[in-house]
Amino acid sequence: MGDDVKIGKRAFLFSVAILLFLMVFAGILTRIIPQGEYTREVVDGTTRIVDGSFQFVNRNSLPVYRWFTAPFEVFTSSDSALIIVIVIFLLFIGGSFSLLMKSGIVPRIMDLLISKYLKVKYKLLAIISLVFMLFGSIFGIFEEMIVLVPFCLVLSRKMGWDSLVGLGMSLLSLALGFSSAIFNPFTLGVAQKLSGLKLYSGTSLRILIFISVYIVQMTFLYRYAKKVEKNPELSSVYEEDLRQNLSEETLVYCDNVDRGIKIFIAFLSIMIITMILGFFIPSISQIVFPLFALLFLIGAIASTLSSGYKGSIFKVLINGMLSVAPAILLIMMATSIKHIIVGGGVMDTVLFYSSGVIKQLSPTLALVFLFALIMLLNFFIGSGSAKAFLLLPIIIPLVDMVGISRQLAVQAFLFGDGFSNVIYPTNAALMVALGFSVVSYPKWFKWTIKIQLSLIAISVFWIFIGVVIGY
Numbered sequence: 001m002g003d004d005v006k007i008g009k010r011a012f013l014f015s016v017a018i019l020l021f022l023m024v025f026a027g028i029l030t031r032i033i034p035q036g037e038y039t040r041e042v043v044d045g046t047t048r049i050v051d052g053s054f055q056f057v058n059r060n061s062l063p064v065y066r067w068f069t070a071p072f073e074v075f076t077s078s079d080s081a082l083i084i085v086i087v088i089f090l091l092f093i094g095g096s097f098s099l100l101m102k103s104g105i106v107p108r109i110m111d112l113l114i115s116k117y118l119k120v121k122y123k124l125l126a127i128i129s130l131v132f133m134l135f136g137s138i139f140g141i142f143e144e145m146i147v148l149v150p151f152c153l154v155l156s157r158k159m160g161w162d163s164l165v166g167l168g169m170s171l172l173s174l175a176l177g178f179s180s181a182i183f184n185p186f187t188l189g190v191a192q193k194l195s196g197l198k199l200y201s202g203t204s205l206r207i208l209i210f211i212s213v214y215i216v217q218m219t220f221l222y223r224y225a226k227k228v229e230k231n232p233e234l235s236s237v238y239e240e241d242l243r244q245n246l247s248e249e250t251l252v253y254c255d256n257v258d259r260g261i262k263i264f265i266a267f268l269s270i271m272i273i274t275m276i277l278g279f280f281i282p283s284i285s286q287i288v289f290p291l292f293a294l295l296f297l298i299g300a301i302a303s304t305l306s307s308g309y310k311g312s313i314f315k316v317l318i319n320g321m322l323s324v325a326p327a328i329l330l331i332m333m334a335t336s337i338k339h340i341i342v343g344g345g346v347m348d349t350v351l352f353y354s355s356g357v358i359k360q361l362s363p364t365l366a367l368v369f370l371f372a373l374i375m376l377l378n379f380f381i382g383s384g385s386a387k388a389f390l391l392l393p394i395i396i397p398l399v400d401m402v403g404i405s406r407q408l409a410v411q412a413f414l415f416g417d418g419f420s421n422v423i424y425p426t427n428a429a430l431m432v433a434l435g436f437s438v439v440s441y442p443k444w445f446k447w448t449i450k451i452q453l454s455l456i457a458i459s460v461f462w463i464f465i466g467v468v469i470g471y
Contacts, residue, residue: 024067036349071329083331089143089290096300098319099301110154132145132173133217173217180418190388220454301313350376359402375420388413392413419456422448
């Protein structure tokens with residue numbers, strides 16, 4: 001059982017209960033908030049809101065039964081292609097990782113890393129976290145790097161830490177880097193373009209923001225890792241990790257496992273090159289997510305065959321896919337919450353009311369309100385670029401009126417968009433990553449809420465500094 005990336009039964013039921021509550025809550029909101037809509041137009045192939053076009057409408061409310069059919073309706077919505085790709089990605093990674101565990105490739109890689117870095121493991125923790133943050137901050141990589149989360153989970157346990165540290169050095173670092181963007185093309189690039197700013201202008205302050213976030217991240221991880229290393233029973237997932245470690249101890253290497261490792265590293269190198277090319281070539285960036293899953297699967301099969309594995313590859317793949325299949329329901333439920341809000345016709349009303357509030361605030365308070373608004377919208381709309389196209393055409397004229405610099409408005413947008421990606425259960429990438437681990441959503445929330453509060457404080461601090469220096 002330990003060879004598979006498997007979501008725990010208790011963790012699954014907890015997550016289902018939370019998402020079901022949020023689905024009902026979203027449905028109730030559609031009955032409380034008046035329906036309204038903005039006129040939209042297509043500019044250069046992109047749908048944008050026409051400022052000043054809002055009007056209230058009177059339509060039939062979304063039927064209650066559709067609150068519960070929404071997880072299935074998402075497969076016929078405008079987000080259907082992305083959801084299908086995420087599901088395929090999850091299945092491919094689950095099956096592939098099971099192969100890599102069965103053949104001994106992952107355990108062998110972990111043993112090599114431990115023999116080399118055990119005495120300097122906290123330096124390794126700092127380096128891995130920094131690399132993940134840089135990929136998010138510079139290249140705008142988030143979902144694509146989820147393939148490496150299972151490796152970090154195993155490495156963390158082997159180093160004497162727990163699964164939470166493994167998620168912290170990978171998933172959490174990705175999200176923090178994504179939000180403290182230096183050159184992120186998907187949030188910073190799109191937002192600056194929509195705001196009429198020079199692309200990647202204001203970089204000096206963003207580098208300082210990145211450094212401050214990295215320091216907070218490493219302080220959080222270092223202190224927790226030291227605590228569980230000293231006393232493993234203080235870990236929130238002690239019992240779950242103990243069962244996982246016991247099952248992994250029975251794994252043995254195949255005869256040619258080192259040859260399999262070389263082939264797998266070659267495929268990882270191809271994936272990294274593809275990811276970097278996607279930064280410069282739009283046509284590649286559009287397919288990089290499914291391409292990653294396919295390359296990872298092919299790499300896992302090729303390296304397993306080369307390692308001399310004698311078992312049934314097909315059987316291991318299927319078992320690995322089945323082990324993560326429950327997470328598919330979580331993804332469907334998470335994405336259905338946006339579907340309910342949009343289908344109920346109240347999303348535009350929230351934007352309209354919010355724009356009215358901004359007009360009445362001082363520059364600093366308006367920026368803090370904008371930051372909070374983006375965080376709220378991030379609960380329903382995970383895509384940063386989608387939120388930029390939805391919100392900035394309305395917000396930019398308002399910030400000009402209030403006397404806020406557009407550069408600061410973009411920065412408030414970045415703060416609100418990224419950090420909360422790994423606290424909201426509506427984020428599909430978070431649910432996929434948790435599906436690879438033994439960590440339930442409630443335990444993840446309890447563990448990360450402190451750093452999330454610290455990040456909110458940092459965001460407000462840098463917004464205030466930006467106002468003071470005239471950023």
